[in-house]
Amino acid sequence: MTDLSVLIDTREITITPLFRYESIEDINASERAGHLVKKMRQVVEVRFAGSKNYSPVFPVDAMWKRENGKEITFAERWADQYRAFLDGSNQEAAGTPLEMLKNYGISDANLSLCRALRIYSIEALFHLESDALKSLGMAGNALKEMARSYMAARDRGNANVDEVERLKAELAALKASMIVPAKEASPAQIDAAIEASDTEFQAMDDDALKDWIAGKTGAGRPRGNPSHETLVSMARELSNA
The missing domain is CATH 1.10.720 (Transcription Termination Factor Rho, Rna-binding Domain; Chain A, Domain 1)
Structure with missing residues (x-):
């Protein structure tokens, strides 16, 4: 069976960046003008799968890490997503759309729950552990088992050529669901999604x-x-x- 998924580095699959503009005060200009002056800057909002409240925001030119004496910025860390942002294109999450778990029992309520908790792909769901997995409530273990079953079936490669082509077409149609939403779910919306799933x-x-x-x-x-x-x-x- 042809591998239906794009090769991705799963070490960061549970982390999704969203590049955007943010309005901040220009302190020097405000002091000179004697009133509030704002300016726009490019930032990246870092979303962690399974996290309810933690989404830190960094300037795109801030240092992510130093490697071999060279500073690597957040824009360089996620270069493809940053380019999409600059081009005005949709910023897509990495991995396989969660809708591919429909045949494994995922419900619309559970899809909404995953997205509310910043889980945008089957791979991200598969790699959830500890508190991040517990954040899904009662559905957590069942959802992870669905992801495990999907990954195992894909790795076995037991589909015929016609099935491969069908799945490729299905994946292409579902890519729109991988667009990272500009606005995150509020804590109240997350609690409502958990309750709906339960x-x-x-x-x-x-x-x-x-x-x-x-x-x-x-x-x-x-x-x-x-x-x-x-x-x-x-x-x-x-x-x-």
Whole structure:
């Protein structure tokens, strides 16, 4: 099977830059004019997958690191994205669109949750760990398993030529979903997205919950006649395990 993904460096796949203009006070000009004077500067907003509140902003010409005695700026760190910004093009996140997980069970609520939490690709979801993964709430482990299953299937290379061409076309159509949104979700919007994702268990009927629990544990369906709330509680605990 032809590799359907663009080769990317996954060491930074959970970090997404967004270059933009920011209005700041020109202190010297303000002092000379005797009133507030502002100027525009180019900055990069650095978004971390799974982070609710941390998105630091740096001037594009600020030093990211020093290597072999040479200063490397944030513009140089993400040169392709910076060029897209200068050209006025859309800035796209690296990786494979999350919509490719539709066949693995990802819901619209979970897609919204991932984007609210700055998770823009399957690879970023796959590499989430610790607190970043926990930020997804009850859906976290299930979503990571979807990403793992997708990556494993892709690596096995078990699709035929027709399937490869179909998937290539699907990926091309989904690239628009990889555009990094200019405005991030607010804390309240993130909490609402988490709640919407969690309520999917509430919407499932008892038989669907029992099947889900059986599939998760491998120990068969729950015995007896547990209430709907008990089944929801069991599903939540398994999802968080």
